[in-house]
Amino acid sequence: MKVLIVGSGGREHAIAWKVAQSPKVDKIYCAPGNAGISEVAECVNIGAMEFDKLTAFAKEENIDLTVIGMDEPLVGGIVDAFEAEGLKVFGPCKNAAILEGSKAFSKDLMKKYHIPTAEYETFHTPEQALEYLRHSKYPIVVKADGLALGKGALICNTKEEAEDAVKTLMLDKQFGDAGATIVVEEFLIGREVSVLSFVDGHTIKIMTSAQDHKRAKDNDEGLNTGGMGTFSPSPFYTEEINSFCKEHVYQKTVDAMAAEGREFKGIIFFGLILTEQGPKVLEYNARFGDPETQVVLPRMKNDIVEVFQACMEGTLNKIDLQFEDNAAVCVVLASDGYPEHYDKGYKITGLEQFQNKEGYYVFHAGTKLDGSDIVTNGGRVLGVVAKGENLKAARENAYEATKLVCFDNKYMRTDIGKAIDEV
């Protein structure tokens, strides 16, 4: 089989690496890819939003399966574009990717189908939102309806902050049309857990849990980022919580989408918060998480291509999804200064030490080839992943492995997975 992967981050590198394990696969392409991905796939210089070029490429190269990693093309209808050309593609159609693409849609869906989530109101004008904020309890969360690079949820401690948030989203239009509608939501307290799942329209199979560290600095200080590290499984995601979510969240979401005529095939990523009143859904994503994928897929035993095919064919009920009984930790090596100002173009050394090192991986996020060198090319540069028999061992292994890689402005958090010691 020939497989095309669309995207260019650490998530897509982990997907490409996992696809490469499949005996069914002869050749992998990635558009646009990065320097690390080019070790397992041939990178093609086509952007993820260039649907016409991507479908033309897939037809020309007789691609058997295309896997979409990123949210923006999914929400923009890339799956519909591929299917219109008779091409096989893994991911939700546009009318189902709205589960991630519109927070107002997903909140209304949860309300209608009694799926536990934070209380909320939706507003289309700043006047209505500001009036509502006069009588609200604080803190409160103000969210852009649409995609905003993970930066569209503003936690506001006071009325003044919330008013500023409404201004930022609706008047200054910081996230463009994504902020034309906003959701104002009750602030919830609890631990966050990421649960990824495969869905074939009707059947849902849950992967192992993970937890992301979103803030730039240790102790969850500093600015929000795309994710500074992850661990899997989350010790806070207990069997009891799993049972609750199976009954009240997972299948209900899939059934709700089908009942709305929006059959969902692909990945649903449940962003959960474990509150004192029980687990609630903070958000849905319609794709693999980044950097959750980097700790989840190395622990997955199945041939991922078989699972992708089962999702597309509606036979997921026949798949026995299995994960190793161990743990994995991913420490992101970033450029110092991320997520604000940082320099790039620094030579990276030591990467070859990960080759054939059992249980250790280095997934590239922002790297590129410069002659025969690999250089830094983004805020998040690499995800160093290690497995271990438990989370503590995985963490020790991962931090040990971060020492193997050098580049000039290397920065990382030193406490990824540390909260697990409390359990």
Ligand code: AMP
């Ligand atoms: P979202 O884009 O909806 O996932 O929000 C991004 C982040 O904001 C989440 O991962 C949480 O850390 C935080 N957040 C979002 N909604 C809430 C809420 N209702 N209560 C507390 N924190 C929230």
Ligand code: GLY
């Ligand atoms: N790690 C969070 C996300 O992928 O949205």
